[in-house]
Structures are given as C-alpha cells and as structure tokens.
Amino acid sequence: MSEHPHVEPAVPQSPGPRLTDFAASLDFPLDPFQQDACRALEDGHSVLVCAPTGAGKTVVGEFAVYLALQAGSKCFYTTPIKALSNQKYADLCARHGRDAVGLLTGDQSINADAPVVVMTTEVLRNMIYASSTSLIGLTHVVMDEVHFLADRFRGAVWEEVILHLPEDVRLASLSATVSNAEEFGDWMTTVRGDTTVVVDEVRPIPLHQHMMVGPRIYDLFDTSAEPADLPRRERRRGIVVNPELLAAVRRRLSADGADRWQGRGGRGFGSRNFRPLPRPDVITRLDRDGLLPAITFVFSRAGCDAAVLQCLRSGLHLT
Numbered sequence: 001m002s003e004h005p006h007v008e009p010a011v012p013q014s015p016g017p018r019l020t021d022f023a024a025s026l027d028f029p030l031d032p033f034q035q036d037a038c039r040a041l042e043d044g045h046s047v048l049v050c051a052p053t054g055a056g057k058t059v060v061g062e063f064a065v066y067l068a069l070q071a072g073s074k075c076f077y078t079t080p081i082k083a084l085s086n087q088k089y090a091d092l093c094a095r096h097g098r099d100a101v102g103l104l105t106g107d108q109s110i111n112a113d114a115p116v117v118v119m120t121t122e123v124l125r126n127m128i129y130a131s132s133t134s135l136i137g138l139t140h141v142v143m144d145e146v147h148f149l150a151d152r153f154r155g156a157v158w159e160e161v162i163l164h165l166p167e168d169v170r171l172a173s174l175s176a177t178v179s180n181a182e183e184f185g186d187w188m189t190t191v192r193g194d195t196t197v198v199v200d201e202v203r204p205i206p207l208h209q210h211m212m213v214g215p216r217i218y219d220l221f222d223t224s225a226e227p228a229d230l231p232r233r234e235r236r237r238g239i240v241v242n243p244e245l246l247a248a249v250r251r252r253l254s255a256d257g258a259d260r261w262q263g264r265g266g267r268g269f270g271s272r273n274f275r276p277l278p279r280p281d282v283i284t285r286l287d288r289d290g291l292l293p294a295i296t297f298v299f300s301r302a303g304c305d306a307a308v309l310q311c312l313r314s315g316l317h318l319t
Contacts, residue, residue, distance in 0.1 A: 016042045022066050031056060033200035037172075038063045040196035041140075046171040048146070048188055050181040051200040057174040058088075061142035064172040065092065065116050069100065073139040078121045078161070080145045080154070082107060088144070089118040121148070125157050128164045138169055146173040149184075163191055177201060211245055213252055215277065217289060218245040279307060280314035 015023065019038050023030050030038070033051060037060040040047045051057050061077060068075035077092070079085045082105045089103040089110070102114035104123045111117075112134070121143070127134055141161075149158040162171070171192060177199075178184065185197035209220040222242045276282070279296070286292050298304045311318060 015039060018042050018067060018070055019063070022063055026059075030059065031200070033198050034059050037196070037198040040198070041067060041170065041172060044170065046173070046188065046192055046195040048171075048173045048175065048181070048185050048195055048197045049200075050175045050177050050184075050198070052177050052203040054205045055200055055203065058144070061144060061172050061174055062092075062095070064140040064142050064170070065096070068140045069096065069115060071139060073115070074137045075116050075140040075142065076124055076138060077116065077118045077142040078124050078144060079118070080121060080148045082120060084144065085118050085120055092116060092118065121154075121157050121161060125161050128161065135166065138166070140170050140172065141165060143171060143173045145175070147175040147178055162188070165192075167193065171195070212277065212282065212285070213245065213248040215281070215285060216248065217285065217291075218242055218248060220245065278310070278314075280311055280316050283311065283316060 015035065016039065019035075019042050022038070033049070034056055037047045037049045041060070041064055047060065049057050049060050065075045065077065077088055079088060085103060085105050086108075089101060092101045096116065098111070100114055100116055102111035102117040103109070104112055104117055104119040106120070106123075117134075124141070143158065143161070146158060149155045149162075151158075162173075165171070171188070173188070175181075175184075181197055181199050185195055188195040188197075210217050211220050212218075219242050222240050277285070283292070283294075286294055296307065298307050308318075
C-alpha cells in the first residue's frame with residue numbers, strides 16, 4: 001500500500017445508500033476494488049481506477065452515471081473511439097432507457113440534451129473550448145481508457161479535458177493497469193483536487209499465449225518448470241519458453257534450410273520458406289482447438305478487405 005494519502009480512500013468501509021441501491025440492481029456482487037472506487041465517488045471524490053482488461057472497471061463508470069441520474073444532474077461518458085461510444089450508448093440505453101441517454105460522435109448526434117451523453121473525448125474537448133451550454137448541470141465525467149493520455153498523437157486531448165473541466169465536476173477515470181498509477185494519481189490530485197486511486201492487479205480472465213508452428217499450436221511458456229530448472233536470467237521472472245516450441249521451430253528451420261538464410265550476423269529466423277500457414281488454414285485450426293471467435297489484426301483497410309476475400313474464396317463460413 002502506498003504512503004500517499006490519496007491512494008487509500010478516506011471513505012467509510014460500509015457502502016452508502018446510493019451504492020447499496022446500485023449494487024442491488026446488479027446480478028453479480030461487486031469486487032473489493034469496485035466497492036472502494038464507488039464509495040469514493042459517492043463520498044464526492046474523483047477516482048482513478050487501474051485494473052486489467054475484463055476486471056469490471058466500467059461498473060465504476062456506470063455508478064457515476066447512476067449518481068448523476070439520482071441527483072437530477074448530467075454525466076458525460078467519454079471513450080477514445082466511435083465504436084466504443086456506440087457500444088456504450090447501447091449498453092446504457094438498455095439499462096436506463098433511450099430517453100435518458102444520448103450519443104455524440106463525429107458521425108452521429110442522438111438526443112444530445114439527455115442527462116447522460118456518450119461521446120468521444122474530442123467532442124468533450126471541443127465543448128469545453130466553445131464554452132458550450134451543454135456543460136451546465138454537469139457533475140460527473142467518465143473518462144474510459146484514460147491511459148490514452150500517454151498516446152503520442154492524441155494524448156493532449158485527454159490532458160486538456162482533465163485540466164479545463166469545471167472544478168466541481170467529478171472524474172471517474174478508468175485505465176488499464178499502468179506501472180505509474182500512483183504518480184498519475186498525484187498529478188490528477190494536483191490539477192483536479194482530491195482524487196482516490198484504486199489499483200487492482202487481479203486478472204479475472206487469465207491470458208494464455210500460444211504460437212503456431214506449421215499446423216500445430218504450442219503454449220508459448222512452460223508454466224510447469226521448476227525455478228531450479230530455469231536459466232538464471234529467467235529464474236527471476238519465473239518463466240521459460242516452452243522447450244517443445246523451441247524444438248519445433250528448430251526442426252522447421254532445419255527442414256527449410258534456414259542455416260543458409262540467416263540474417264546479418266547469423267541471427268534471426270531468416271528462412272524464406274518459413275512462412276505462416278494461409279489464413280483459412282489458421283482459422284480452421286483455431287476452430288478445431290475451440291479458440292474461436294478470434295480477432296486478427298490487419299493494419300490497413302485494403303489488407304482487411306483482402307483477408308476477407310481470401311477466407312470467402314476458401315469456402316469458410318465466417319458466421
């Protein structure tokens with residue numbers, strides 16, 4: 001636990017009446033970090049919540065929405081991209097009804113005068129600079145994915161919003177786990193006033209990493225290795241690359257004559273024949289191992305279109 005006073009919430013350990021009512025409306029119990037963050041909001045603090053993806057940070061944002069609706073005030077829910085705004089708009093409409101929720105993105109304007117409005121962060125920044133009358137009555141702002149503050153190209157937008165929002169607006173800032181959460185919280189306290197930092201490092205849905213060599217999928221790490229069996233460099237981290245995976249890579253490189261195609265200095269996997277399986281074959285294998293649905297990252301629109309055509313021509317049923 002940090003020695004910084006703002007990190008440990010100065011709030012009562014029992015939930016207040018609004019948190020009790022909100023929790024009763026959920027079909028799951030609140031985790032300790034969710035309770036801490038929500039208690040801080042109910043007690044009038046801003047809050048910075050850092051937790052892994054899938055841990056349930058958005059519940060804290062939804063409680064900020066609930067507080068605003070109960071008080072008859074406004075809450076803006078900001079996200080970094082339009083797709084997330086659209087998704088959150090649908091979620092909040094399902095919970096509070098379409099009359100209570102609006103959406104503002106570069107493409108759409110729906111019920112903009114609603115007490116709860118979902119928007120991209122740039123929209124809120126533009127409102128602040130234009131001194132928009134929509135800011136009247138605003139008591140809470142949820143900043144989802146606030147770690148975008150560190151983004152090289154768009155981070156200034158988040159910083160400007162945090163700096164220039166009216167002082168009496170409470171922020172519920174939601175972030176993926178970051179290494180400098182306390183430092184981030186200190187800065188938020190400096191520029192926004194009292195901010196409670198709540199950090200949770202428990203990942204409710206564990207991540208498993210795999211690599212495909214030829215048609216076979218291997219675990220990336222050997223989690224069964226005993227510390228005494230690990231090389232010194234890996235012993236401290238308690239991880240070791242799966243030896244079966246390394247052996248499979250060496251066999252494949254040897255079969256492809258990779259020793260003739262090494263990169264500069266004799267390092268790297270330089271075989272010109274050591275290429276991944278065609279995308280339809282990869283999807284078929286993932287399906288066989290029960291690993292679908294899956295997301296493939298293709299870094300251009302033309303590449304995405306080509307990938308879809310490749311799958312369609314192979315006879316795959318994508319739905």
